[in-house]
Amino acid sequence: MSTSYQPDDSLDSSAEFTDNVESRETLGKVFEVLFLLGLLIGLFVLALLLFDIFRDGLGRFLSPGFLTETPSRFPDQGGIRPAIISSVLLGSVVILVTVPIGVGAALYLEEYAPKAWWTAIIEINISNLAGVPSIVYGLLGLGVFNYLLGFGPALISGALTLSLLSLPVIIVAAREAIRAVPDSLRNASYGLGVTKWKTISSHVLPYAVPGILTGVIISVSRAIGDAASLIVVGAVGFLTFNPGLFQRFMALPIQIYSYITRPEPGFASAAAATIIALLILILLLNGIAIYIRQRFSIS
Amino acid sequence: MQNTNYRDNPDILSRQSLNKNASEDISEKIVATILFACALVSVLTTFGIVVIIFQETFSFFQEVSFAQFFLDTKWTPLFADRHFGVWPLINGTLLTTAIAMAVAIPLGLSSAIYLSEYAQPQVAAILRPAVELLAGIPTVVYGYFALLFLTPLLRNLMPLEIFNALSAGLMMGIMITPTVGSISLDAIKAVPRSLREGAYALGITKLETIFKVVLPAALSGIIASIILGISRAVGETMTVLIAAGQQPRLTINFMESVETMTAYMAQISGGDSPRGSLNFKTLYAVGAVLFILTLALNIVSHWVANRFKEKYE
Numbered sequence: 060m061s062t063s064y065q066p067d068d069s070l071d072s073s074a075e076f077t078d079n080v081e082s083r084e085t086l087g088k089v090f091e092v093l094f095l096l097g098l099l100i101g102l103f104v105l106a107l108l109l110f111d112i113f114r115d116g117l118g119r120f121l122s123p124g125f126l127t128e129t130p131s132r133f134p135d136q137g138g139i140r141p142a143i144i145s146s147v148l149l150g151s152v153v154i155l156v157t158v159p160i161g162v163g164a165a166l167y168l169e170e171y172a173p174k175a176w177w178t179a180i181i182e183i184n185i186s187n188l189a190g191v192p193s194i195v196y197g198l199l200g201l202g203v204f205n206y207l208l209g210f211g212p213a214l215i216s217g218a219l220t221l222s223l224l225s226l227p228v229i230i231v232a233a234r235e236a237i238r239a240v241p242d243s244l245r246n247a248s249y250g251l252g253v254t255k256w257k258t259i260s261s262h263v264l265p266y267a268v269p270g271i272l273t274g275v276i277i278s279v280s281r282a283i284g285d286a287a288s289l290i291v292v293g294a295v296g297f298l299t300f301n302p303g304l305f306q307r308f309m310a311l312p313i314q315i316y317s318y319i320t321r322p323e324p325g326f327a328s329a330a331a332a333t334i335i336a337l338l339i340l341i342l343l344l345n346g347i348a349i350y351i352r353q354r355f356s357i358s
Numbered sequence: 359m360q361n362t363n364y365r366d367n368p369d370i371l372s373r374q375s376l377n378k379n380a381s382e383d384i385s386e387k388i389v390a391t392i393l394f395a396c397a398l399v400s401v402l403t404t405f406g407i408v409v410i411i412f413q414e415t416f417s418f419f420q421e422v423s424f425a426q427f428f429l430d431t432k433w434t435p436l437f438a439d440r441h442f443g444v445w446p447l448i449n450g451t452l453l454t455t456a457i458a459m460a461v462a463i464p465l466g467l468s469s470a471i472y473l474s475e476y477a478q479p480q481v482a483a484i485l486r487p488a489v490e491l492l493a494g495i496p497t498v499v500y501g502y503f504a505l506l507f508l509t510p511l512l513r514n515l516m517p518l519e520i521f522n523a524l525s526a527g528l529m530m531g532i533m534i535t536p537t538v539g540s541i542s543l544d545a546i547k548a549v550p551r552s553l554r555e556g557a558y559a560l561g562i563t564k565l566e567t568i569f570k571v572v573l574p575a576a577l578s579g580i581i582a583s584i585i586l587g588i589s590r591a592v593g594e595t596m597t598v599l600i601a602a603g604q605q606p607r608l609t610i611n612f613m614e615s616v617e618t619m620t621a622y623m624a625q626i627s628g629g630d631s632p633r634g635s636l637n638f639k640t641l642y643a644v645g646a647v648l649f650i651l652t653l654a655l656n657i658v659s660h661w662v663a664n665r666f667k668e669k670y671e
Contacts (some may be wrong), residue, residue, distance in 0.1 A: 078561070087565035091476055097468025101489050101539075104532050108495070108503050115506070163396030171390055172397070183660075185400050190586070190656035191649070192593025194620050195407060197627070198645045202410035206633070223403050230400065254382060256389045277494075284496025287595035287620065291627040291641075312498040312596070319502055319600055327506055334499050341494070 112338075116331025125332060129299045130314075134325025139333050141298040142314035145214065146283055146340065148302065149310055152218035153225055153282050158275055161229030162264075165271075168230075169237040170259060189227035196224045197291025205292060212293025214308035220288050225278040232274020236267040269352040276348035280341045286312035296320075311337040411649055414642035421636055427643065433606040433622075435640050442640070444647060446606035450616035451648075454527040454598050455591040457612060461531025462587050466538025467580065473539075474546045475568055486543070493536040501600030504529040509601065521603025521615035530597050538587045545579020546572060582663035589655035593648065595620040619648045 119125060124138050131137025164185075172178040200220025210216045240263050248258040286294075294309050296317030302308040309317075311333060318330035419427070422442045430443025469489055473482045504525040512518055512525060549572050557567040573580065603615030604625050617625075623641055631637040 083563045087563050090565050094468040094472035097465045098472045101465055101535050105492055111507050160396045160399055163393045167393035167397040181397055184404050187656055190589055194595045194623050195649050199407045203406055254386055256386050286498050290624045312496055315498045
């Protein structure tokens with residue numbers, strides 16, 4: 060790095076320049092292995108984690124009635140039906156609420172918003188919201204849905220809280236998908252005298268569906284796996300009926316947490332079995348997304 | 359956009375001849391308004407968070423002084439001898455976060471460097487989503503693994519408490535690795551090839567090129583990814599709630615049980631404190647500290663990414 064023209068003592072003393080290429084290349088090889096190791100450690104832990112959960116929970120997961128019965132106070136009895144139904148309901152409400160609002164917001168920012176200071180504020184605001192911890196969304200849900208709107212600790216409060224949590228992710232993904240639609244499509248439509256909204260609804264949106272969908276699935280998977288905000292809103296750890304929209308509720312991650320906190324040993328395998336159910340639900344969601352993405356993708 | 363010029367200018371074309379009916383114009387306006395309302399939801403969300411948190415926090419500080427909150431070193435709001443010093447909770451958060459970053463920074467950066475500089479493109483196309491799977495696993499699962507697999511394993515090596523900062527921090531680090539790795543990878547990939555080739559032409563080895571040319575050029579993105587990772591760790595709840603315990607302590611001993619800000623918030627929420635009670639208000643006071651801390655980290659992260667971005671073209 061040093062490009063000094065002054066005579067350098069160290070250069071004078073060593074009569075000839077040695078480039079040390081061999082040892083430098085060896086160091087390079089060592090670091091290549093280290094970088095690879097760093098990558099593999101993450102994957103190894105992932106594999107170990109899945110292996111451990113299936114070892115602990117597969118037997119309990121496959122035991123009769125685990126998916127279809129209500130919880131029991133005995134670890135090897137009962138099932139997680141109320142938690143499954145809660146999670147499916149929560150996920151459905153999140154999709155119904157966030158897709159129209161998220162896509163609408165993305166369309167506004169990409170297609171309508173003028174370059175103005177308040178547009179910039181909305182954009183900065185969305186990227187900051189994406190970094191707000193989920194437990195803070197819980198405080199918001201508790202204040203707005205439980206108390207202000209008077210829903211109390213009901214499933215709808217939890218679902219709307221998760222919706223607010225998911226919105227920034229969906230908006231960011233939808234904006235990227237809409238931005239990727241080539242302008243030539245829009246211009247061709249405008250050239251035929253089609254109005255702005257008709258152009259968007261019949262040309263821009265269909266083209267952007269695969270990208271939007273990816274964002275929806277990522278954020279809904281996150282919402283379904285989230286427990287922190289639901290604890291604050293008031294999810295319960297033990298429920299013996301199928302929850303309705305305005306009733307007390309739980310969720311698969313809450314059920315897992317509730318099992319983990321029980322001291323009796325059998326509950327650990329019930330927790331692992333519930334984790335298997337949660338992972339399958341998330342995988343299922345991603346599978347549906349991949350299917351729809353291929354079905355709707357316009358080449 | 360392009361068509362508005364002549365549509366709004368009746369001198370060029372007759373407005374009536376283009377629009378089949380006037381209602382089309384109105385419906386266009388209605389749609390634009392609805393879409394604007396959608397975008398406004400995000401602003402209202404922020405507004406709601408700020409108003410609710412600071413309203414309750416304000417009423418908290420009418421009963422508990424700033425000095426009691428920021429100068430006391432004990433956090434015992436649930437005991438008879440009540441203390442409201444928030445530092446033990448901040449200490450728990452910082453301790454677990456530091457452990458997590460000690461894992462996430464080396465793992466995330468080495469994944470990013472390997473995927474960008476060494477791996478064949480086809481191999482990288484498989485490995486990258488595989489690593490990112492780690493970010494898609496629900497955090498309660500990491501808590502389970504930390505408490506029931508990692509802690510028993512580590513207890514063979516050292517005298518850990520059942521609930522301890524170490525296991526929770528280590529698993530949180532694995533969880534955050536893709537956050538650090540993904541953003542760093544994008545930053546490293548954005549370094550133009552010509553810079554690397556220039557270095558090779560001077561006879562520098564590949565490794566030296568990475569450390570002396572590529573990483574410095576990508577530094578803003580890397581630092582942004584690390585700050586974002588810290589913000590994730592600070593806000594993470596379930597892993598630390600399950601595996602680090604509920605003992606607010608001022609300690610740097612990672613073998614002991616600690617309580618983070620998020621874990622306290624989850625604890626007090628589950629405990630059915632009646633609305634309006636002082637215990638209930640501590641939830642918001644701690645939440646305010648957490649919110650301000652993560653917000654500051656996110657803003658700094660964006661600022662670093664934009665301010666120090668090297669521009670090539």
